[in-house]
Amino acid sequence: MEAEANLKIAVVGVGAVGASVAYALAMSGLVTELVLVDINQAKAEGEAMDLAHAAAFAKPIRIYAGTYEDCNDAGIVIFTAGASQKPGETRLDLLQRNYAVLKESLPKLQGGSGDRIILLVSNPVDVLTYAALKITGLSPEKVFGSGTVLDSSRFRHSLSRHCGVAPRNIHAYVVGEHGDSEVLLWSLANIAGTGIDRYCRLAGLPPVNRQEVDGHVRNAGYEIISRKGATYYAVSLAVKQICESIIRDENTILTVSGLIDGAYGIRDCCLSLPAVINSKGRGRPLELPLSREEEAALRRSAEILKEAIKRLGL
Numbered sequence: 071m072e073a074e075a076n077l078k079i080a081v082v083g084v085g086a087v088g089a090s091v092a093y094a095l096a097m098s099g100l101v102t103e104l105v106l107v108d109i110n111q112a113k114a115e116g117e118a119m120d121l122a123h124a125a126a127f128a129k130p131i132r133i134y135a136g137t138y139e140d141c142n143d144a145g146i147v148i149f150t151a152g153a154s155q156k157p158g159e160t161r162l163d164l165l166q167r168n169y170a171v172l173k174e175s176l177p178k179l180q181g182g183s184g185d186r187i188i189l190l191v192s193n194p195v196d197v198l199t200y201a202a203l204k205i206t207g208l209s210p211e212k213v214f215g216s217g218t219v220l221d222s223s224r225f226r227h228s229l230s231r232h233c234g235v236a237p238r239n240i241h242a243y244v245v246g247e248h249g250d251s252e253v254l255l256w257s258l259a260n261i262a263g264t265g266i267d268r269y270c271r272l273a274g275l276p277p278v279n280r281q282e283v284d285g286h287v288r289n290a291g292y293e294i295i296s297r298k299g300a301t302y303y304a305v306s307l308a309v310k311q312i313c314e315s316i317i318r319d320e321n322t323i324l325t326v327s328g329l330i331d332g333a334y335g336i337r338d339c340c341l342s343l344p345a346v347i348n349s350k351g352r353g354r355p356l357e358l359p360l361s362r363e364e365e366a367a368l369r370r371s372a373e374i375l376k377e378a379i380k381r382l383g384l
């Protein structure tokens with residue numbers, strides 16, 4: 071008999087991102103129990119109350135503010151606690167502050183079963199995922215980050231607008247750091263199995279301006295933060311998508327961030343590559359055929375992340 075999926079999720083850090091993740095999960099009907107944990111207990115309580123009052127409009131779900139102990143029997147713990155970027159700040163600028171939060175919080179999560187998955191969202195997500203692996207000693211299958219799942223969606227959104235094709239019919243990945251050194255994989259981007267340039271020719275469209283799309287994707291976070299102070303809706307749906315793949319054992323390919331152990335000659339750092347996500351967690355990252363430039367850019371991204379890891383003394 072197959073094991074039943076664990077339908078309890080814990081969200082640690084219930085700020086803009088954590089609350090949006092909780093909202094997306096509560097509305098999804100995927101989970102039966104949602105526990106919200108925040109150093110600001112009143113905030114967690116307020117968010118839990120507000121969400122729970124949607125009871126008449128959503129599938130039955132128990133939502134409450136809780137403690138780290140309440141996370142022990144959750145199937146997935148989503149970590150969104152810590153500082154977010156202020157206008158002009160890079161994700162890597164958050165390194166020391168959010169590492170301190172992680173170091174304080176994660177040991178309190180040690181009571182769970184070996185099956186529990188820890189999903190990092192706080193930035194810099196790649197470095198914090200690496201730190202979380204070191205702090206918990208858990209398997210890289212079970213500890214990974216939301217990585218460039220959001221960036222890949224932004225890439226598909228930009229191509230969708232140019233090509234007039236639904237984003238779900240566009241296959242395009244962003245890999246590497248979730249941040250300034252991320253790499254858009256133009257060589258693999260396709261619509262119905264056809265490369266983007268060729269598709270545009272067939273559809274009678276002008277070629278895509280790659281530099282412009284690259285700028286839109288890479289700078290999207292900065293652009294949003296400069297206007298409204300934070301980003302949270304799209305990332306919360308990226309997180310919901312990851313949880314759905316786990317809970318429903320979907321074998322979905324997503325560019326999550328996790329330990330890289332040899333792919334493209336990169337070792338001992340976390341970054342995003344496409345990987346199969348299912349109820350066990352993150353499968354082996356796929357070493358897809360990249361162009362020489364893309365591979366070099368990916369290695370540069372890995373070097374930047376390794377430097378950041380070194381700054382933490384890990």
Ligand SMILES: NC(=O)c1ccc[n+]([C@@H]2O[C@H](COP(=O)([O-])OP(=O)(O)OC[C@H]3O[C@@H](n4cnc5c(N)ncnc54)[C@H](O)[C@@H]3O)[C@@H](O)[C@H]2O)c1
Pocket residue numbers: 082083084085086087088107108109110113150151152153154155164168171174175191192193194195216217220248300301302305
């Ligand atoms: N990975 C992504 O794609 C992505 C996208 C957007 C934001 N983020 C990141 O998510 C994180 C959260 O962003 P936000 O906008 O929600 O920030 P926010 O300031 O609105 O919320 C952070 C929350 O963390 C809580 N917190 C702080 N220290 C804590 C601790 N020790 N234990 C428990 N809770 C604690 C705070 O009380 C607050 O409620 C940031 O690091 C941000 O950069 C990641």
